[in-house]
Amino acid sequence: MPENCIFCKIVKGEIPSQKVWEDENFLAFLDINPVQQGHVLLIPKAHSDYIFSMDDKQYAEILNRAKALSEPIRKATGAKRIGLGVEGLSVPHVHIHIIPVNNINDIDPCKGKKASQEELAKIADKIRKEIAAAKL
Numbered sequence: 540m541p542e543n544c545i546f547c548k549i550v551k552g553e554i555p556s557q558k559v560w561e562d563e564n565f566l567a568f569l570d571i572n573p574v575q576q577g578h579v580l581l582i583p584k585a586h587s588d589y590i591f592s593m594d595d596k597q598y599a600e601i602l603n604r605a606k607a608l609s610e611p612i613r614k615a616t617g618a619k620r621i622g623l624g625v626e627g628l629s630v631p632h633v634h635i636h637i638i639p640v641n642n643i644n645d646i647d648p649c650k651g652k653k654a655s656q657e658e659l660a661k662i663a664d665k666i667r668k669e670i671a672a673a674k675l
């Protein structure tokens with residue numbers, strides 16, 4: 540694992556985060572600069588740099604997890620749809636942005652604004668409840 544990878548530190552609990560779901564291999568938590576309320580990042584726990592360098596099995600697994608998380612996140616936020624984004628230009632640890640959308644351009648990464656801990660805690664709680672109800 541690269542020494543200074545922020546997401547590896549989140550996996551290890553060295554940096555706090557609002558986790559909404561995890562299994563043995565993947566973790567979903569809230570982005571601290573959400574472009575929309577309920578903006579979730581889904582990552583593999585093992586460090587890997589570029590999503591398209593993942594092997595086919597891992598790639599299919601992470602996309603299937605994003606699919607499973609989409610409906611609980613949509614319900615928790617009341618959004619019309621869930622959009623996905625992959626960039627990785629600022630944090631080189633594979634992550635899929637899972638973003639509630641209602642309008643064109645809602646996924647624009649430039650719209651990211653730092654959210655308060657209270658806001659993050661509130662929406663994380665709603666998402667965790669929907670995930671629990673979906674028995675993921």
Ligand code: 5GP
Binds near residue numbers: 556573625628
């Ligand atoms: P990308 O690499 O795809 O451009 O975006 C990385 C994302 O990680 C950004 O949306 C940014 O807000 C988020 N991010 C960066 N540092 C942290 C952090 O310490 N905690 C959380 N929860 N998100 C972070």
Ligand code: ZN
Binds near residue numbers: 540544546547587631
């Ligand atoms: Zn990492």
